[in-house]
Amino acid sequence: MTMSIFHHKPNQKKVGFKLSLLLLPVLFSFLFSCRYQVPESSLKAVSQKTKDSVDYLPEHYYTLNSNFEVTSDSLLLQQLPLIDVLPVYKGEKLVVAEFMVQAADTVDSVWVKVARDQETMGWVREGELLKKVVPVDPISQFIHLFSSSHTVAFFVILALFGMGYLYRAVRKKRLQLIWFNDIDSIFPNILTLLMATAATLYSSIQHFVPDIWERFYYNPSLNPLDLPFILSLFMFNVWGIVLVGLATLDDLFHQVRVEAAFFYLLGLMSCCIFLYLFFTFTAYYYIGYPCLVLYAVWVFRSIKRTSHYKFSCGNCGAKMKSKGTCPHCGAINE
Known part of the structure; x- marks a missing residue:
């Protein structure tokens, strides 16, 4: 089958539109009040x-x-x-x-x-x-599970296993790291930055204002409008991780086959776990803040790199480096 080829600029506009939608809620976070609404108990029926x-x-x-x-x-x-x-x-x-x-x-x-x-x-x-x-409350139970020592140990072991596996794959030239690959998407880099920022905010809340986190633990909310300023920023990061993660999956499965996508996601997950553990630990000792600034600068510079892909498949929309057979759906583009 012969399909027409489309230049990559329309896809860039689509990505820019997605990104603007993801970042738009952050602009409203600075307008929120720091008042924390805690449910009040009624004492009318007690002694x-x-x-x-x-x-x-x-x-x-x-x-x-x-x-x-x-x-x-x-x-x-x-x-x-x-x-x-x-x-x-x-x-x-x-x-x-x-x-x-x-x-x-x-x-x-x-x-x-x-x-x-x-x-x-x-x-x-x-x-x-x-x-x-x-x-x-399921949110409180998730926080309890996520913050337990057994869960942290599991994340450490998983991150070490993933990084070790990826190191062997990279040495054998079977796989490229997330930061040095042919995946033409800005979302994985943004996802890692959001993870690093969320970890830094989490550690900061635990260190400087633990009472705010305790209030959140007993009266959780997924709505940033109901939370103090620093918690609203943290919750925006959590929602950003979810939305950018979905955008990453959408971009990834339009570019590579399932096998390559699996290994790429394994590397991405290992990197996110490593960043979470690193910034959670270092922010407690104030080292994480300059590290986060440097990492953000590095991420934004990497986003500005020239795209590897100039074309997209006329059949499925997958990005392509050159004309010919689409590696995703097999359609012929001329």
Whole structure:
């Protein structure tokens, strides 16, 4: 089959349009307020004793009627007068029913009454409770899973395995690295920059304003409009990673075959994990900030490189270096 050939400029306009849509929300982030909206609990239906206890509590990020899921093997609930014990087990759901301040308790003065059902309820120190439960909100559970030591270790092993595999492939000239390849797309570079920026923001929040992250953990939102400024920037980066990732997949599968795309994505994933770990660690010691600036400059310079592809297939739209058979769909372009 003979198809007409199209110059690559229309595709560049398409890419520019995609990029402008992805970057447009960032312009609005500077208009957002830093006020963090935390849900307020109603105390109308509780006893005066509970109201008085809550008045003495320090600022908390969860409230009455908050729902948790047990993550440890078991959690022991004390029965007043702190003699009997009722256990609840991993995976069971609990609801916060009451607070109590025990000034004489030198271990933890704040006690929380939680209930699994009408028959199973009791008191537990707040510190012990929060170590062994996670909010039922899926965003909070994802944060809990993503920040656990086992997950970090898994990412380290995966990144080392991926980089080692890629190093062997590059030495045998079977594969090119993400930054030095024939894939004509700006999105992979933007994706790595977004990942580095998100990691730096995450580490900065944990280091400088951990209370804001704790508020977000107990009252998460995917809407940047509901978050403080630094969290809104972080959430814009997260959404940017999702959108640019989809654009990367769309560009990639229009240029190479499935096998090459798989290895390329393996390299891209390994690079993103490495950048996340690197900037999360170095930003804590202030080294990550100049590194991020240098990396951003390097990425923008690489984006300005001349495109390898001057043509696109008239049948499927895949980018091509020269006229002839399309490597993606097999159509003949003249």
